[in-house]
Amino acid sequence: xxxxxxxxxxxxxxxxxxxxxxxxxxxxxxxxxxxxxxxxxxxxxxxxxxxxxxxxxxxxxxxxxxxxxxxxxxxxxxxxxxxxxxxxxxxxxxxxxxxxxxxxxxxxxxxxxxxxxxxxxxxxxxxxxxxxxxxxxxxxxxxxxxxxxxxxxxxxxxxxxxxxxxxxxxxxxxxxxxxxxxxxxxxxxxxxxxxxxxxxxxxxxxxxxxxxxxxxxxxxxxxxxxxxxxxxxxxxxxxxxxxxxxxxxxxxxxxxxxxxxxxxxxxxxxxxxxxxxxxxxxxxxxxxxxxxxxxxxxxxxxxxxx
Numbered sequence: 001x002x003x004x005x006x007x008x009x010x011x012x013x014x015x016x017x018x019x020x021x022x023x024x025x026x027x028x029x030x031x032x033x034x035x036x037x038x039x040x041x042x043x044x045x046x047x048x049x050x051x052x053x054x055x056x057x058x059x060x061x062x063x064x065x066x067x068x069x070x071x072x073x074x075x076x077x078x079x080x081x082x083x084x085x086x087x088x089x090x091x092x093x094x095x096x097x098x099x100x101x102x103x104x105x106x107x108x109x110x111x112x113x114x115x116x117x118x119x120x121x122x123x124x125x126x127x128x129x130x131x132x133x134x135x136x137x138x139x140x141x142x143x144x145x146x147x148x149x150x151x152x153x154x155x156x157x158x159x160x161x162x163x164x165x166x167x168x169x170x171x172x173x174x175x176x177x178x179x180x181x182x183x184x185x186x187x188x189x190x191x192x193x194x195x196x197x198x199x200x201x202x203x204x205x206x207x208x209x210x211x212x213x214x215x216x217x218x219x220x221x222x223x224x225x226x227x228x229x230x231x232x233x234x235x236x237x238x239x240x241x242x243x244x245x246x247x248x249x250x251x252x253x254x255x256x257x258x259x260x261x262x263x264x265x266x267x268x269x270x271x272x273x274x275x276x277x278x279x280x281x282x283x284x285x286x287x288x289x290x291x292x293x294x295x296x297x298x299x300x301x302x303x304x305x306x
Contacts, residue, residue, distance in 0.1 A: 047300030
């Protein structure tokens with residue numbers, strides 16, 4: 001009986017980790033992702049995310065009070081450069097996660113833990129309108145304006161994965177998200193960001209028990225951010241995202257896991273010197289119909305080198 005309960009909780013932790021992976025990879029609430037920036041700058045980022053909450057389950061299942069916590073230190077680096085006279089940026093981030101889940105299965109307490117590296121994420125973006133490539137000196141003399149940009153995010157299957165285990169922190173597949181973003185200048189202090197993108201996923205051909213094929217439909221993503229400048233380096237934003245689609249199948253048998261959820265959050269960027277800042281962020285599920293109903297607290301230190 002104990003082994004059976006443990007197997008059920010493993011299945012549920014897979015749902016939790018999948019929901020967390022979707023949130024951190026596909027549903028980042030990322031204000032000012034298409035903001036103007038001087039070229040030839042390198043940004044080092046060190047951060048920590050704490051995600052906690054419950055999982056929305058079918059009420060007919062014999063599982064109650066399912067809770068989860070995921071702690072993730074993150075290290076990343078970004079570089080801005082000129083691409084055909086346009087401001088562009090390349091960014092890479094590597095997460096490490098501790099995931100814990102607990103709940104009652106048939107009235108008995110059970111828990112499970114996973115630790116390891118997650119999948120590496122790459123992003124390249126180009127600002128097509130409103131932000132020609134500029135040096136630090138040229139950037140300081142220019143005025144803010146509306147910006148239109150595009151990006152491509154790629155998630156590589158570098159995370160911890162064992163084909164004979166159901167629970168893994170890596171997804172053992174590639175993911176690609178093309179996106180278009182608009183940063184609209186309402187005034188010198190107020191900005192509105194609008195993003196629209198879609199995630200595409202390759203198949204995991206070694207899904208548990210190692211011979212199954214897991215596929216996933218495209219996942220549409222939309223973001224809106226309203227931000228205010230207190231000064232050129234200090235700002236705050238209210239964040240909202242909606243995502244839909246992403247239904248998965250195992251060996252061509254579809255599961256009832258289509259996403260149709262939204263999240264709400266806030267971000268505050270606090271400068272600590274002319275070249276560094278600390279970013280605080282909080283987000284939570286606004287409407288969760290199925291899957292993880294999580295909240296996330298994030299803190300990140302950013303240092304710029306020219």
